[in-house]
Amino acid sequence: MSSAYGRIVTGANVRHNVTATLQTFFPSYLAEIAEASGRTRDALPAPESWHMSDLVDNWAGEQLPALVVVSPGFLGSPTIQSKSLNAVFDIRVGFVVASHDRETTRELAELYAAAGRACMMQHQSLPYLSEGVLQRGISSGIDLLDESYDDAPTEDSRTLGAATVTLGVHVDGIVDIRSGLQEPDVDPDPLVDITATYIHTRKKPL
Secondary structure, three states: OOOOOOOEOOHHHHHHHHHHHHHHHHHHHHHHHHHHOOOOOOOOOOOOEEEOOOOOOOOOHHHOOEEEEEEEEEOOOOEEEOOEEEEEEEEEEEEEEEEOOHHHHHHHHHHHHHHHHHHHHOOOOOOEEEOOEEEOOOOOEEEEEEEEEEEEEEOOOOEEEEEEEEEEEEEEEEEEOOOOOOOOOOOOOOOOOOOOOOOOOOOOOO
16 A cells, blocks of 8 residues: 555454464464363364355355354444554454254354464464464454354254354554545546535425
8 A cells, every 4th residue: 555545454454364363373272272171182173164254154064163253343433542543343253163962062162262262362463474474463452352152053964053252353553644645646537526406495384
């Protein structure tokens, strides 16, 4: 992006960064949680699919376990500090798992959520690997807001379950209000000619 505009952070930037951090560290946390629960370290497989949309109607067997990162927007109103606009993004990290019965599926969902929660809270700057080099992410801090578990409809040979970890991801400088164009950089000819329109109303007699 041109330096004239300064930094502009989108919701997609934050979701991609959260996903990249999870792809970098989450498998290691799964192994640790598996061992802590009395399983072998490879008992909890890494996600087979990663999504940044919750518009998934059907979970094919080869897609599970799945990890979903979505955001409905800001938490509260952005603040201005030192002419920088700062915001907290509402980030939902969801885990979809499957097993042969409801009890086992619920436990799996809880284990995946615990691994995701620990991964996020211990990497609050959202670091991630890029071409073998660990990069710092765009977050200045993370709040853990909620963790929930849901049972999904049972299919022919498996029971689906889900867990959601809700986070407040702080991002400083989503817009640099000191920057911006001083003059338009487009030809004004194609711009819409705005003229005033007046609407006259007349009261009808009662």
